[in-house]
Amino acid sequence: MITGAEAIVRCLENEGVEIIFGYPGATIAPLFDKLSKSSIRHILVRHEQHAGHEASGYARIRKRPGVCMTTSGPGATNLITALATAYMDSVPLVAITGQVSSDLLGRDVFQEADMTGAAEPFTKYSYLVKDAEDLPRIIKEAFHIASTGRPGPVLIDIPVNVQQEKLDFIPAGPVDLRGYKPTIRGHAGQIKRVIRAINGAERPVVCAGGGIFAADAQEELKRFIETVNIPVISTMMGIGAVPTAHPLYMGMLGMHGKSVANQALSDSDLLIIIGARVSDRAVLLPANVSASTKIVHIDIDPAEIGKNLSTFVPVVGDAKEILTQIMEAEPAAKTDEWVGLLKAKREKLKLDYAPRKHGINPKAFVNMLSCMLPEDHIYCADVGQNQIWSAANCEVKTGRFLTSGGMGTMGYSIPAAIGAKLADPEKTVVAVCGDGSFQMQMMELATICQHDVDIKIVVMKNDKLGLVKEIQKKSYKNNEMAVDLTGSPNVVAIAGAYGIPGRSIASLDDAEEAIAEMLDHKGVYLLECIVDENEPSL
Amino acid sequence: MKHVLTALVNNQPGVTSRVSGLFRRRGYNIDSFIGSSTEDERFSRLTIVVRGDDIVIAQVISQLEKLEDIISIEDIQAESMISKVLLFMKVKADVNDRVGIIVVANACNARVIEMSKDYLILEALETEERISEMIEIFKPYGIIELVKTGVVAMKR
Numbered sequence: 001m002i003t004g005a006e007a008i009v010r011c012l013e014n015e016g017v018e019i020i021f022g023y024p025g026a027t028i029a030p031l032f033d034k035l036s037k038s039s040i041r042h043i044l045v046r047h048e049q050h051a052g053h054e055a056s057g058y059a060r061i062r063k064r065p066g067v068c069m070t071t072s073g074p075g076a077t078n079l080i081t082a083l084a085t086a087y088m089d090s091v092p093l094v095a096i097t098g099q100v101s102s103d104l105l106g107r108d109v110f111q112e113a114d115m116t117g118a119a120e121p122f123t124k125y126s127y128l129v130k131d132a133e134d135l136p137r138i139i140k141e142a143f144h145i146a147s148t149g150r151p152g153p154v155l156i157d158i159p160v161n162v163q164q165e166k167l168d169f170i171p172a173g174p175v176d177l178r179g180y181k182p183t184i185r186g187h188a189g190q191i192k193r194v195i196r197a198i199n200g201a202e203r204p205v206v207c208a209g210g211g212i213f214a215a216d217a218q219e220e221l222k223r224f225i226e227t228v229n230i231p232v233i234s235t236m237m238g239i240g241a242v243p244t245a246h247p248l249y250m251g252m253l254g255m256h257g258k259s260v261a262n263q264a265l266s267d268s269d270l271l272i273i274i275g276a277r278v279s280d281r282a283v284l285l286p287a288n289v290s291a292s293t294k295i296v297h298i299d300i301d302p303a304e305i306g307k308n309l310s311t312f313v314p315v316v317g318d319a320k321e322i323l324t325q326i327m328e329a330e331p332a333a334k335t336d337e338w339v340g341l342l343k344a345k346r347e348k349l350k351l352d353y354a355p356r357k358h359g360i361n362p363k364a365f366v367n368m369l370s371c372m373l374p375e376d377h378i379y380c381a382d383v384g385q386n387q388i389w390s391a392a393n394c395e396v397k398t399g400r401f402l403t404s405g406g407m408g409t410m411g412y413s414i415p416a417a418i419g420a421k422l423a424d425p426e427k428t429v430v431a432v433c434g435d436g437s438f439q440m441q442m443m444e445l446a447t448i449c450q451h452d453v454d455i456k457i458v459v460m461k462n463d464k465l466g467l468v469k470e471i472q473k474k475s476y477k478n479n480e481m482a483v484d485l486t487g488s489p490n491v492v493a494i495a496g497a498y499g500i501p502g503r504s505i506a507s508l509d510d511a512e513e514a515i516a517e518m519l520d521h522k523g524v525y526l527l528e529c530i531v532d533e534n535e536p537s538l
Numbered sequence: 539m540k541h542v543l544t545a546l547v548n549n550q551p552g553v554t555s556r557v558s559g560l561f562r563r564r565g566y567n568i569d570s571f572i573g574s575s576t577e578d579e580r581f582s583r584l585t586i587v588v589r590g591d592d593i594v595i596a597q598v599i600s601q602l603e604k605l606e607d608i609i610s611i612e613d614i615q616a617e618s619m620i621s622k623v624l625l626f627m628k629v630k631a632d633v634n635d636r637v638g639i640i641v642v643a644n645a646c647n648a649r650v651i652e653m654s655k656d657y658l659i660l661e662a663l664e665t666e667e668r669i670s671e672m673i674e675i676f677k678p679y680g681i682i683e684l685v686k687t688g689v690v691a692m693k694r
Binding site for chain 1 (some may be wrong): 559562563564565566
């Protein structure tokens with residue numbers, strides 16, 4: 001007989017878990033006690049929300065569910081923003097939360113929160129474990145559900161008495177969930193219709209979303225667009241699905257996207273959406289897509305198809321599998337003229353990389369940064385103006401661009417970078433945030449120091465919540481309210497207090513040397529860039 | 539111990555979810571849950587059968603009363619209510635069994651509402667106990683499919 005806590009640790013080891021991001025507390029104490037005897041590494045965070053974000057960064061790079069663990073009540077509710085962030089961006093997480101003793105459930109005892117209820121809209125599935133005997137099955141199912149189909153966060157809420165209960169440990173058999181059988185292979189008839197649509201198209205365009213990464217289909221996508229000669233645009237989550245410098249890549253679409261990408265979308269006669277939701281940020285109005293444009297929508301989640309745009313050919317399945325099926329049918333289209341037109345437009349795009357009178361030009365800076373980083377670097381962009389600057393100006397080659405695309409969660413970049421670095425220590429990982437978002441995550445500097453995580457941090461400082469300021473300028477008659485960050489600390493000094501070296505630059509002239517210094521430094525480093533408060537996001 | 543609660547609630551989206559969410563959150567066991575519109579379109583009537591001792595039921599009622607959307611709620615006692623359950627049951631019935639099943643159905647106060655060469659569909663409107671008995675009676679013939687409502691109840 002072993003305890004529930006020992007059984008949980010054993011199950012996690014069997015799932016191949018290497019790292020858990022967590023924060024302890026009374027109702028999760030039995031599990032922490034047993035975790036100390038495991039080979040699984042525990043990363044102590046400084047706020048539960050960041051345990052979730054770190055697990056997210058880890059999952060996106062390691063391509064397996066990230067695991068985070070907190071106590072009940074506030075520990076669990078603090079995790080909710082991270083669950084919602086992962087849910088919106090389809091990131092596989094397994095979140096384990098402690099819960100009060102099961103005989104006390106529903107009585108509002110100390111640190112009781114209805115976590116399965118509270119997290120319900122933000123989880124792919126959740127469990128409240130009532131019996132320790134169920135633990136092996138539930139944990140196996142949780143990992144299966146999180147990582148298959150459309151990935152997402154799964155919550156396991158475990159009362160403290162269940163962790164203490166004794167059980168005969170019997171490893172779980174194969175997962176058998178009657179109501180859960182994701183479709184992987186595309187329907188042969190639908191593939192034929194896709195081929196017919198491609199073969200008949202004159203102005204086709206592919207819109208790549210985050211689903212390309214979830215399916216690990218970058219190679220297949222590249223082969224498809226190169227063979228048929230189809231231009232590609234991407235959503236924010238799809239940045240890097242093909243290298244940004246690829247001759248067929250026309251940039252990110254949408255509100256903050258490239259004009260040529262939006263033109264490709266509106267002028268196309270065939271739009272092939274792969275693994276994307278086409279949310280309001282991507283396509284401002286579904287009306288922007290011409291009524292005569294045929295839409296092929298490939299997604300593993302049937303509920304996404306037709307949700308925001310009416311679809312001509314829906315194909316449910318895994319992007320990698322479906323792209324392979326499409327290639328087997330040898331599609332061909334005459335697109336030379338169309339591709340030439342878009343390429344010419346792309347050439348003519350003016351990049352505004354000129355130096356500024358006050359502060360650095362952030363667009364030029366992030367471009368320079370991404371070009372100076374190794375080709376396979378991981379770039380974590382936060383939320384706000386810095387996200388738009390990064391999304392529009394970063395060069396992504398063989399690495400990854402990680403950001404909170406769906407939820408737009410401020411304070412994502414540094415924890416995501418920590419998770420990504422721990423998932424792949426060989427890679428250079430950089431987090432770029434604003435001074436607003438930095439202050440939502442700066443407690444994680446301690447996590448970085450404690451666990452010796454070598455990431456590079458860039459803080460764009462304009463003493464303003466820049467993106468909101470822009471909204472107020474545009475839509476509220478310049479009535480600036482609550483966007484002034486006066487009172488913020490000197491971030492280089494803050495880093496210094498943690499023993500983290502750093503410097504501040506206020507001119508693009510110093511950028512190259514400062515970036516080189518940051519990249520040459522072994523270990524975590526913080527670079528502050530002073531930006532003019534009136535610098536627009538576009 | 540089973541209790542039948544009858545609640546008049548606002549007829550708005552989300553009310554059912556709030557009420558059922560409260561049961562889940564507090565760990566109360568629902569036996570059945572029925573909602574329907576009433577003669578007044580502003581309100582719906584929920585009939586909830588819940589298990590628990592008197593202390594638990596008193597808690598359930600107090601917690602439900604706190605919900606803004608609940609206009610009134612009452613625990614109706616068995617002796618002062620009428621209550622029924624509606625049952626549809628598809629029973630295997632080949633040539634040999636058919637007559638027997640119809641005789642039994644009549645004895646149980648169930649009606650044959652559809653007939654095919656392989657099966658019959660029976661309908662019954664009875665108390666919860668009688669419906670449970672009826673299901674046991676028909677099991678030996680082979681029940682292909684079964685559906686029943688929860689308890690609907692009204693105070694006399």
